[in-house]
Amino acid sequence: MEPPVLETENLVKVYGRGANRFDALKGLTLEIKRGESVAVIGKSGSGKSTLMHLMALLDRPSQGVVALNGRPVSELKNKEIHKVRNESFGFVFQQFFLNPNQTVLENVVLPLKIAGLSKRERNQRGMEALERLEMADKAKNKATDLSGGQKQRACIARALVTNPSVIFADEPTGNLDSNTSEVVEEILFGLQRECGITLVVVTHDDDLAAKCDRRIHLKDGEIVSVEEGRLDATHGEPNQQSASSAGDAVPAPNYRATEPWAATGGSTSSASEDGPKHREEGTR
Numbered sequence: 566m567e568p569p570v571l572e573t574e575n576l577v578k579v580y581g582r583g584a585n586r587f588d589a590l591k592g593l594t595l596e597i598k599r600g601e602s603v604a605v606i607g608k609s610g611s612g613k614s615t616l617m618h619l620m621a622l623l624d625r626p627s628q629g630v631v632a633l634n635g636r637p638v639s640e641l642k643n644k645e646i647h648k649v650r651n652e653s654f655g656f657v658f659q660q661f662f663l664n665p666n667q668t669v670l671e672n673v674v675l676p677l678k679i680a681g682l683s684k685r686e687r688n689q690r691g692m693e694a695l696e697r698l699e700m701a702d703k704a705k706n707k708a709t710d711l712s713g714g715q716k717q718r719a720c721i722a723r724a725l726v727t728n729p730s731v732i733f734a735d736e737p738t739g740n741l742d743s744n745t746s747e748v749v750e751e752i753l754f755g756l757q758r759e760c761g762i763t764l765v766v767v768t769h770d771d772d773l774a775a776k777c778d779r780r781i782h783l784k785d786g787e788i789v790s791v792e793e794g795r796l797d798a799t800h801g802e803p804n805q806q807s808a809s810s811a812g813d814a815v816p817a818p819n820y821r822a823t824e825p826w827a828a829t830g831g832s833t834s835s836a837s838e839d840g841p842k843h844r845e846e847g848t849r
């Protein structure tokens with residue numbers, strides 16, 4: 566049987582030390598099958614982004630295992646980790662993380678530049694991705710000269726350009742109005758359906774979570790329930806595996822996601838502490 570595309574075993578993440586110690590994840594074990602869509606839900610501070618960063622190899626666990634296609638990531642050398650992250654994963658963030666000084670096409674082809682492809686090949690593949698997102702006419706625009714929805718489509722094009730097996734989306738519709746959110750959701754689920762891309766979505770948005778094949782509910786760094794089945798009208802009732810009510814949230818600190826291509830060099834361990842290199846405002 567095919568191993569899960571991603572799995573974690575007893576995943577622990579501790580931030581800080583001594584009096585500042587915070588146990589963000591307290592031993593999470595889960596599997597994500599190839600081609601499924603999974604929402605990671607829970608209140609602010611419950612550990613959603615931390616879990617996503619560990620699964621996306623943007624950060625390292627304090628304890629426990631992350632395995633990719635059945636192979637523990639701890640067996641991979643740093644160079645291989647960077648390669649896997651750049652070529653097998655696509656990232657879509659609420660804050661877009663587009664470089665405002667570059668054109669849309671330049672932003673989209675960045676993962677291919679990191680992978681060392683020639684300019685000709687990068688631009689060809691970048692244009693193909695933009696065409697798929699109906700954004701080809703914006704290729705030469707500066708990334709700032711786009712609406713919120715167009716920015717997110719450019720980000721999805723960038724996430725797609727390496728033909729990833731998994732797309733990680735952290736609040737992908739968080740900066741978008743409801744109509745634009747629907748368009749972006751349709752694009753993401755279309756990629757899952759049509760290209761078999763595994764979708765891992767961190768979200769507070771119940772509607773978006775309901776459209777996923779599975780919802781993993783975190784509370785205070787632990788899994789409190791896993792709900793199977795899409796909840797939208799076309800699909801049947803969910804199958805609640807285990808449940809408990811979510812209590813008060815731990816307040817989130819001043820913690821921000823880092824775009825993956827900023828985590829270069831030999832280590833992924835400080836990815837969640839460094840600010841992104843190119844940041845731009847979330848909305849226009």
Ligand SMILES: Nc1ncnc2c1ncn2[C@@H]1O[C@H](COP(=O)(O)OP(=O)(O)OP(=O)(O)O)[C@@H](O)[C@H]1O
Binds near residue numbers: 838
């Ligand atoms: N770099 C860090 N240093 C110290 N504590 C951190 C760090 N990053 C996260 N935490 C803590 O870990 C907990 C989980 O944070 P995380 O960002 O994963 O939560 P979240 O569920 O994604 O929250 P939100 O929905 O607000 O984005 C938070 O309570 C936060 O205080």
